[in-house]
Amino acid sequence: MAPMIYTLYGFAIFFFIFWCGLWLLHLIAIVYGKWKLHNRDTLTPREVPYAGVSIIKPLVGVDPNLFVNLETFFTMNYPKYELLFCIENESDPAVMIVKKLLDKYPEVDSSLFIGGCEVGVNPKINNMQPGYACAKHEYILISDSGIRMKEDTLLDMMHHMRDDVALVHQLPFTCDRDGFAATFEKVFFGTVQARIYLAADLLRINCHTGMSALMRKQLLDDVGGLRAFGCYLAEDFFMAKSFTDRGWRICISSQPAWQNAGLCEVTSFQARLTRWAKLRVAMLPPTIILEPLSECMVIGMCASWAASLLFGWDSVVFYMIHILLWFLLDWILLSIVQNGALTFNKFDFVVAWMFRECSSPYLFLHALWDPTIRWRSRVFKLAWGGIAKELKSRIKY
Incomplete structure (x- = not known):
């Protein structure tokens, strides 16, 4: 029984430390983004x-x-x-x-x-x-x-x-365009993507989209x-x-x-996100574990359980405060990247933000389930390390 308890406490400590590290990335991105x-x-x-x-x-x-x-x-x-x-x-x-x-x-x-x-x-x-x-x-x-x-x-x-x-x-971002799909794209590039890019630039980590x-x-x-x-x-x-x-x-x-x-379009952009996830998994296998844990909803649940076990805190209250603070910091970061008034209101942001946060784990699991990459009319498979092999040749006329 004792080894099981030690294992649970070990996981709880890991989740809580990882959660604290993500908040540090939030702050780094906001401060560095404001300056840079x-x-x-x-x-x-x-x-x-x-x-x-x-x-x-x-x-x-x-x-x-x-x-x-x-x-x-x-x-x-x-x-x-x-x-x-x-x-x-x-x-x-x-x-x-x-x-x-x-x-x-x-x-x-x-x-x-x-x-x-x-x-x-x-x-x-x-x-x-x-x-x-x-x-x-x-x-x-x-x-x-x-x-x-x-x-x-x-x-x-x-x-x-x-x-x-x-x-x-x-730093990838988008011009102001109308429609939910455009809002969804701007929220993605101005929050999770911007956070990763800005922190990686300051810490001199290779995080480059060409x-x-x-x-x-x-x-x-x-x-x-x-x-x-x-x-x-x-x-x-x-x-x-x-x-x-x-x-x-x-x-x-x-x-x-x-x-x-x-x-x-939402579907075409999600396909793009899934393709990027497949590339990251093939190039950097540790992302199979680390990337899902870096998502708001996933790490929030893990940290809530950890806080309940380690400190006796109410896990539901902890989880709700976690989501609220994550949401507010993402709004601040998006405003910094936009450098001006956003073309949508806070309600539109809430809907797009929730849609992104809730759909992201599903897209990542889909990327793991089907590792083949479809690029227009061509199909590729990646070996570990990122080297690609074409599975379906182009049709030549």
């Missing part, structure tokens, strides 16, 4: 000339906001950059969109690459390879199709590229260029890892990445 994000001091004039940047834009298909999103890259306030648009299929309607912009802004150094180059299983790497091979500047910015830039976004990113930094990426990432090209070339990461689906994580393994730093810029996809 939307900091105009980062845009002080430089004495040295600005280095050139080659911006690679991999495109597949068209959504209603594609034209306006791409146009923001032609109007940036940066002295020297080139735009390299990469489209795998010549019949893709994105080709017409890009050609219209090339005609509209002939003064901007820009090129269109069609056809891709198969260097691995990663479709994004294959699509970008021709553009990367022709990039002429010392810095590479890989930017997803749904990203919207401000005039000074590239300036802000380059100001964070210090002598010891190899990669500057942006939707908008500025890198030193020479450091990529030293390990074989983009093609060296073609065997991974989470190429962004392994690019960052290759830098940190060589002693370089990665950091976030002060401006978030403004995702502005024209199509916004």
Whole structure:
């Protein structure tokens, strides 16, 4: 009987300490986010000339906001950059969109690459390879199709590229859009995602999503260029890892990445979250235990039981206070990341927040149940360590 009691107390102590650690992450994210994000001091004039940047834009298909999103890259306030648009299929309607912009802004150094180059299983790497091979500047910015830039976004990113930094990426966030799905996305990126990103940046932990990432090209070339990461689906994580393994730093810029996809649906976003969870599990197996425990509802139940066993506190009252405080801190963090008035009220936030917190454990279990990854018309399976194998080849016409 005694070993069982000791085991229960051991679990209770672990859960309570883990719970305290999550509150510390909350506070770190809020304080660091208030200092780091939307900091105009980062845009002080430089004495040295600005280095050139080659911006690679991999495109597949068209959504209603594609034209306006791409146009923001032609109007940036940066002295020297080139735009390299990469489209795998010549019949893709994105080709017409890009050609219209090339005609509209002939003064901007820009090129269109069609056809891709198969260097691995990663479709994004294959699509970008021709553009990367022709990039002429010392810095590479890989930017997803749904990203919207401000005039000074590239300036802000380059100001964070210090002598010891190899990669500057942006905190994922979303533009203001209407509808519950848009609110759901903004709540996710402005709370749980922002908390992880900000704490990881301060603690210098590799937590990188490559939707908008500025890198030193020479450091990529030293390990074989983009093609060296073609065997991974989470190429962004392994690019960052290759830098940190060589002693370089990665950091976030002060401006978030403004995702502005024209199509916004709850089911498609949940599929995206599930795919990310599958990648994390394959790359970092400890997330199988740690990630569910970091969720508000799960750790709240565990900590409530632990507090009842260790201190005799009322577990129901403890759980309700836990949820209320978590909710309030998430609202504060979201307001910091937004840096302005939110487009939805507190009731909308409550509904979206509860939906995210309650659905997240289910999505994670679904990711464990079905480890295959579906990416558009292709199906992949990940081995431990993140190396991908395609299970279903593309249909070629």
